Amino acid sequence: MLRAMSEKPGNRRYHDMGGLPAGPVGHDEHEPDLWEKRVDAMMVCLGASAPDGKRLITVDEIRRAIEDLPTDAYDNMSYYERWVHSLSTILAERGVYTPDELAAKLAEVKARAGAGKSP
Amino acid sequence: MTGPAIRFAPGDRVRVLADFERPGHVRTPWYCRDKTGVIERVCGAFPNPEQLAYATDGLPALPLYRVRFDQRVLWPDYAGPTGDAVEIEIYEPWLLAAEG
Numbered sequence: 001m002l003r004a005m006s007e008k009p010g011n012r013r014y015h016d017m018g019g020l021p022a023g024p025v026g027h028d029e030h031e032p033d034l035w036e037k038r039v040d041a042m043m044v045c046l047g048a049s050a051p052d053g054k055r056l057i058t059v060d061e062i063r064r065a066i067e068d069l070p071t072d073a074y075d076n077m078s079y080y081e082r083w084v085h086s087l088s089t090i091l092a093e094r095g096v097y098t099p100d101e102l103a104a105k106l107a108e109v110k111a112r113a114g115a116g117k118s119p
Numbered sequence: 120m121t122g123p124a125i126r127f128a129p130g131d132r133v134r135v136l137a138d139f140e141r142p143g144h145v146r147t148p149w150y151c152r153d154k155t156g157v158i159e160r161v162c163g164a165f166p167n168p169e170q171l172a173y174a175t176d177g178l179p180a181l182p183l184y185r186v187r188f189d190q191r192v193l194w195p196d197y198a199g200p201t202g203d204a205v206e207i208e209i210y211e212p213w214l215l216a217a218e219g
Contacts, residue, residue: 010140016149019194058171058177060144060177061172064143
C-alpha cells in the first residue's frame, strides 16, 4: 500500500514512517517458506563475529540498504525479498562477489530450476 | 576498557536535535526530533549505527539513552489517557540538555 509522503521539508527517508497515514496494519501470518528460512540463516551466519571480532556484514548495513530501496520496491517487496536485495547489495559492496558473478550464478540456478531440478 | 563519558542521568530533561536534514542511515525517528523528553535510563555505550551502516567500525562507542516522551508532546491530538508515554533509544549526539 502506498503511503503519503511527509509534507514537511527536510530529508525524511521513506522508511521513517512513524506518524504518517498508513491505513490499517496487516496481521496476516504465514509459515515461512524454505527460501525465507535460508535467507534468515544466511543473515545470521554473515552477521556473526569471526574469532578476531570482525563481522562480514552488520545489521546496520542491511537496514541501510533496505532504506535505500526505491519507494515502490519498499512498498511491494515482501519482508524477505527486501532482505535478499539488501544482502546481495552489501555482499557486492564488500567484495564477496562481483555483480557479474552473481548474474552468472543466478542464470545457472534458473537453468537448473527450469530443467525441473530442485534449485 | 573505559567507556565514554556519560553526560546525562535518569530524570534529566533532554531535547532531541532539530536536525531534519541529516543524510544517510539515521536511527532517530523523525517524529521525535526537536521534542523534549526525560532520560529514563542509561543503556550503555554502543558503536555508532550511523557509521556501522557504511562498513566502518562505528567507534568510538557512543552513550545510548532510553528517553521517555509524553504522547501529547509527540502527537498534539493524542486522545489516549494522560500519562501515556513512548520510550525511544537515542544516541547522545542527538540530545541537548533541556530546561526544567
